[in-house]
Amino acid sequence: xxxxxxxxxxxxxxxxxxxxxxxxxxxxxxxxxxxxxxxxxxxxxxxxxxxxxxxxxxxxxxxxxxxxxxxxxxxxxxxxxxxxxxxxxxxxxxxxxxxxxxxxxxxxxxxxxxxxxxxxxxxxxxxxxxxxxxxxxxxxxxxxxxxxxxxxxxxxxxxxxxxxxxxxxxxxxxxxxxxxxxxxxxxxxxxxxxxxxxxxxxxxxxxxxxxxxxxxxxxxxxxxxxxxxxxxxxxxxxxxxxxxxxxxxxx
Amino acid sequence: xxxxxxxxxxxxxxxxxxxxxxxxxxxxxxxxxxxxxxxxxxxxxxxxxxxxxxxxxxxxxxxxxxxxxxxxxxxxxxxxxxxxxxxxxxxxxxxxxxxxxxxxxxxxxxxxxxxxxxxxxxxxxxxxxxxxxxxxxxxxxxxxxxxxxxxxxxxxxxxxxxxxxxxxxxxxxxxxxxxxxxxxxxxxxxxxxxxxxxxxxxxxxxxxxxxxxxxxxxxxxxxxxxxxxxxxxxxxxxxxxxxxxxxxxxxxxxxxxxxxxxxxxxxxxxxxxxxxxxxxxxxxxxxxxxxxxxxxxxxxxxxxxxxxxxxxxxxxxxxxxxxxxxxxxxxxxxxxxxxxxxxxxxxxxxxxxxxxxxxxxxxxxxxxxxxxxxxxxxxxxxxxxxxxxxxxxxxxxxxxxxxxxxxxxxxxxxxxxxxxxxxxxxxxxxxxxxxxxxxxxxxxxxxxxxxxxxxxxxxxxxxxxxxxxxxxxxxxxxxxxxxxxxxxxxxxxxxxxxxxxxxxxxxxxxxxxxxxxxxxxxxxxxxxxxxxxxxxxxxxxxxxxxxxxxxxxxxxxxxxxxxxxxxxxxxxxxxxxxxxxxxxxxxxxxxxxxxxxxxxxxxxxxxxxxxxxxxxxxxxxxxxxxxxxxxxxxxxxxxxxxxxxxxxxxxxx
Numbered sequence: 036x037x038x039x040x041x042x043x044x045x046x047x048x049x050x051x052x053x054x055x056x057x058x059x060x061x062x063x064x065x066x067x068x069x070x071x072x073x074x075x076x077x078x079x080x081x082x083x084x085x086x087x088x089x090x091x092x093x094x095x096x097x098x099x100x101x102x103x104x105x106x107x108x109x110x111x112x113x114x115x116x117x118x119x120x121x122x123x124x125x126x127x128x129x130x131x132x133x134x135x136x137x138x139x140x141x142x143x144x145x146x147x148x149x150x151x152x153x154x155x156x157x158x159x160x161x162x163x164x165x166x167x168x169x170x171x172x173x174x175x176x177x178x179x180x181x182x183x184x185x186x187x188x189x190x191x192x193x194x195x196x197x198x199x200x201x202x203x204x205x206x207x208x209x210x211x212x213x214x215x216x217x218x219x220x221x222x223x224x225x226x227x228x229x230x231x232x233x234x235x236x237x238x239x240x241x242x243x244x245x246x247x248x249x250x251x252x253x254x255x256x257x258x259x260x261x262x263x264x265x266x267x268x269x270x271x272x273x274x275x276x277x278x279x280x281x282x283x284x285x286x
Numbered sequence: 287x288x289x290x291x292x293x294x295x296x297x298x299x300x301x302x303x304x305x306x307x308x309x310x311x312x313x314x315x316x317x318x319x320x321x322x323x324x325x326x327x328x329x330x331x332x333x334x335x336x337x338x339x340x341x342x343x344x345x346x347x348x349x350x351x352x353x354x355x356x357x358x359x360x361x362x363x364x365x366x367x368x369x370x371x372x373x374x375x376x377x378x379x380x381x382x383x384x385x386x387x388x389x390x391x392x393x394x395x396x397x398x399x400x401x402x403x404x405x406x407x408x409x410x411x412x413x414x415x416x417x418x419x420x421x422x423x424x425x426x427x428x429x430x431x432x433x434x435x436x437x438x439x440x441x442x443x444x445x446x447x448x449x450x451x452x453x454x455x456x457x458x459x460x461x462x463x464x465x466x467x468x469x470x471x472x473x474x475x476x477x478x479x480x481x482x483x484x485x486x487x488x489x490x491x492x493x494x495x496x497x498x499x500x501x502x503x504x505x506x507x508x509x510x511x512x513x514x515x516x517x518x519x520x521x522x523x524x525x526x527x528x529x530x531x532x533x534x535x536x537x538x539x540x541x542x543x544x545x546x547x548x549x550x551x552x553x554x555x556x557x558x559x560x561x562x563x564x565x566x567x568x569x570x571x572x573x574x575x576x577x578x579x580x581x582x583x584x585x586x587x588x589x590x591x592x593x594x595x596x597x598x599x600x601x602x603x604x605x606x607x608x609x610x611x612x613x614x615x616x617x618x619x620x621x622x623x624x625x626x627x628x629x630x631x632x633x634x635x636x637x638x639x640x641x642x643x644x645x646x647x648x649x650x651x652x653x654x655x656x657x658x659x660x661x662x663x664x665x666x667x668x669x670x671x672x673x674x675x676x677x678x679x680x681x682x683x684x685x686x687x688x689x690x691x692x693x694x695x696x697x698x699x700x701x702x703x704x705x706x707x708x709x710x711x712x713x714x715x716x717x718x719x720x721x722x723x724x725x726x727x728x729x730x731x732x733x734x735x736x737x738x739x740x741x742x743x744x745x746x747x748x749x750x751x752x753x754x755x756x757x758x759x760x761x762x763x764x765x766x767x768x769x770x771x772x773x774x775x776x777x778x779x780x781x782x783x784x785x786x787x788x789x790x791x792x793x794x795x796x797x798x799x800x801x802x803x804x805x806x807x808x809x810x811x812x813x814x815x816x817x818x819x820x821x822x823x824x825x826x827x828x829x830x831x832x833x834x835x836x837x838x839x840x841x842x843x844x845x846x847x848x849x850x851x852x853x854x855x856x857x858x859x860x861x862x863x864x865x866x867x868x869x870x871x872x873x874x875x876x877x878x879x880x881x882x883x884x885x886x887x888x889x890x891x892x893x894x895x896x897x898x899x900x901x902x903x904x905x906x907x908x909x910x911x912x913x914x915x916x917x918x919x920x921x922x923x924x925x926x927x928x929x930x931x932x933x934x935x936x937x938x939x
Contacts, residue, residue: 046851047851047852063576063577063579064689065576065577065579065688065689066576066577066579066580067581067687069581070579070580070581071579073579073581073802074579077800077802077803079846080800080844080846080855081800083844083846084846085846085847086846086854086855088852088854090369091543092368092373092375092542092543092544093373093375093377093378093542093543094542094543094581094582094584095378095540095582095584095585095683096683097377097378097464097467098368098373098375098377098378098542099370099372099373099377100368100369100373116686120683120686120687122686122687122689124689145513145852146851146852149852151369152369152370153369153370153490155370156370156371156372156478156481156488156490159474159475159478160478160479160481160482161482163475163478164433164434164475164476164478164479165432165433165434165475166479167429167432167433167476168354168357169350169353169354169357169429169476169752169753169756170425170429171432172425172428172429172431172432173428173432174428175387175427175428175430175431175432175437175445176389176444176445178431179439179442179443179444180439180443181439181441181443182439182440182441182443185436185437185438185439185443186436186439188434188436189436189461189462189468192436192461192468192471193462193464193467195467196370196372196373219434219436220434223434223436225431225432225433225434226434
């Protein structure tokens with residue numbers, strides 16, 4: 036395949052970025068989107084130009100490291116896949132493809148298509164855990180967890196923290212990410228002790244990081260490679276309301 | 287194995303031998319760990335914050351260790367090359383984690399898990415370590431459940447189990463097909479809690495490039511900030527490596543692109559012994575590569591072999607599509623060769639059988655480099671819905687990657703490098719031969735012998751990280767007088783200069799070919815000569831080819847950009863420098879081990895039926911290699927004593 040690529044290039048956080056056009060020939064339709072960029076980079080290196088930098092690691096859709104806005108859609112045109120699992124056969128010979136980094140106030144660009152997502156880690160650090168030290172645990176079967184609850188917790192825990200939800204949201208909101216972690220822990224009996232503190236603390240951190248609010252647009256759910264449900268945001272809001280009435284989250 | 291070369295053999299490497307002591311406590315393995323825990327020295331809670339611990343890696347082993355030592359009150363620094371500790375490659379493990387809970391009441395026990403693991407490793411692991419692993423396995427499940435890991439449950443709310451290869455009991459706990467992800471998130475959240483508490487400082491996008499050894503003790507590391515290129519020393523009282531395996535030496539593997547052997551290799555060059563480097567695991571069911579653009583290989587869970595039938599066309603060179611090959615012209619080679627195990631033959635045997643078929647011209651697919659895994663019979667017998675319920679996510683993943691619908695046409699699979707049993711040598715206490723350097727998880731060599739069983743990697747990573755290291759590391763601190771060190775020490779300056787020199791040399795080469803070009807070429811050599819089947823002749827050939835390629839690399843590699851910025855080409859180049867040397871040691875080790883065991887299959891040593899033939903009289907030892915600076919590393923042998931389990935031929939007939 037032949038492609039016309041329009042790719043965001045930015046030397047570092049301080050400099051201004053711009054789109055640069057590239058023509059790429061000889062792309063196999065069996066290659067992944069990232070392998071297509073590998074090919075471009077091989078050619079750039081041949082020409083002694085700097086390759087396009089992008090984040091990636093496992094290349095099997097689970098680590099959450101990769102993420103590009105492709106023709107305006109986070110992770111590209113195919114539903115429920117990460118950028119690394121998007122394959123070139125969904126494009127046609129001669130297509131023009133625009134590639135951008137995640138764009139959000141809370142995700143500053145580091146270089147080219149690489150952004151800083153450490154805000155997500157700080158949201159988890161604010162309360163996205165169950166406080167149990169190694170060695171304190173009782174036997175694993177002491178607390179039965181009904182299958183339905185365990186399945187719901189797993190649905191939420193499937194989030195890979197890629198940040199596509201933020202990139203897709205016109206408000207740059209991190210509500211889907213934050214609510215998924217809350218729903219995971221708050222659906223389980225083990226998570227009840229800290230349930231309401233957790234909701235307040237994580238949401239406060241989310242706001243402090245500069246993420247926007249949710250206005251129920253639903254773009255986040257549409258692009259999520261793990262199909263995390265918007266329902267979790269509703270669950271978070273319910274918990275938050277109760278937590279505020281109870282005066283939680285002051286610790 | 288298709289070694290066609292008849293070139294003159296290079297002189298076989300010569301070895302100087304020494305005897306290495308694993309410091310295994312005396313007495314029966316059943317009570318050893320309990321007693322050792324009591325006998326080890328402790329550090330008073332109020333003194334713990336005065337000790338600084340560096341942990342490199344944030345996966346199941348490193349992340350769990352950092353969280354646990356932080357909870358105990360130590361002053362921990364944790365380093366990861368990814369942008370978040372949640373992305374370590376433990377995240378990609380699919381199947382599950384073993385534990386000897388015996389919740390199924392089907393005859394499981396600590397002893398049985400111990401026995402299965404020693405046998406599965408083809409009697410090349412240290413008994414005492416494996417027993418301890420089985421012993422702490424239950425506490426891992428307890429801990430993970432308490433953290434909120436959403437393991438699969440039965441309707442009554444109890445934990446569900448499934449069975450896995452190499453075992454006759456159902457002892458595997460799982461969270462859908464994402465067990466590794468969920469266990470890692472458990473460790474990551476525990477780590478996040480300690481970061482918030484201030485006991486752990488987390489450094490992401492930071493790569494360890496050298497080990498600092500002062501007066502014979504590991505006292506720090508040299509790191510490169512991958513965002514700015516800044517190279518700095520980080521000093522501590524003790525250093526822990528939990529940096530994973532080295533399967534990416536093959537270029538194409540199921541590992542993440544960033545997984546690398548640099549931390550363990552550079553520690554090796556500072557004196558840490560590298561044990562059993564030739565013990566690598568090739569997993570039988572991965573999607574075959576489709577072309578030169580291929581950047582990695584993807585695993586398809588082994589569980590598919592429960593319902594899929596493996597076959598190739600009987601006639602070599604048959605290019606007809608699968609549905610046009612009549613039943614009597616298909617060769618169900620596993621079912622015919624191993625009638626009792628059939629398509630569920632063990633990993634190493636299935637992998638080698640697939641290679642033999644492809645080498646004989648019976649490979650399928652556009653590049654004729656795979657075998658069929660066919661679900662047609664299962665779908666006929668059970669209906670498509672049942673198959674979809676069992677394996678739907680895997681069929682979807684297969685379709686994403688290949689564009690083929692495996693409900694309609696058979697899957698194509700081929701073996702791929704997946705895990706490395708070899709790694710830095712450690713004693714019973716998980717300490718390398720460099721005092722103060724501990725090695726945990728896949729990065730060490732200790733528990734899996736010559737072959738790892740499914741669902742045991744997660745178990746080992748978490749056993750080391752949550753329970754073993756947090757008990758043994760304080761003993762080292764409590765029983766050692768550590769002098770003060772500072773950044774002006776000669777050893778610190780020398781290590782920093784060493785990293786700067788490698789970096790400069792790479793930047794200054796200014797050749798014409800990319801780093802990936804050389805990595806692909808190296809991978810082809812290692813795969814061809816030190817992959818699924820090895821011969822003395824082939825390994826010697828590789829020992830000629832690798833240095834030639836390495837020399838060309840240093841003449842002609844092109845690393846674009848500069849050293850003082852985020853530079854992914856430079857990162858890759860630094861890792862490849864180490865793969866050349868590590869790949870060579872793999873071949874030297876494979877050449878030294880004149881036997882076949884587990885994943886190490888030397889064509890010369892096989893039974894009439896083509897099974898691995900061990901040589902216990904001469905090779906029941908751990909081969910721990912000391913770096914000497916030239917191509918003749920020094921071999922230290924740690925004899926393996928089997929006092930609890932009798933040495934036996936590993937038969938799966």
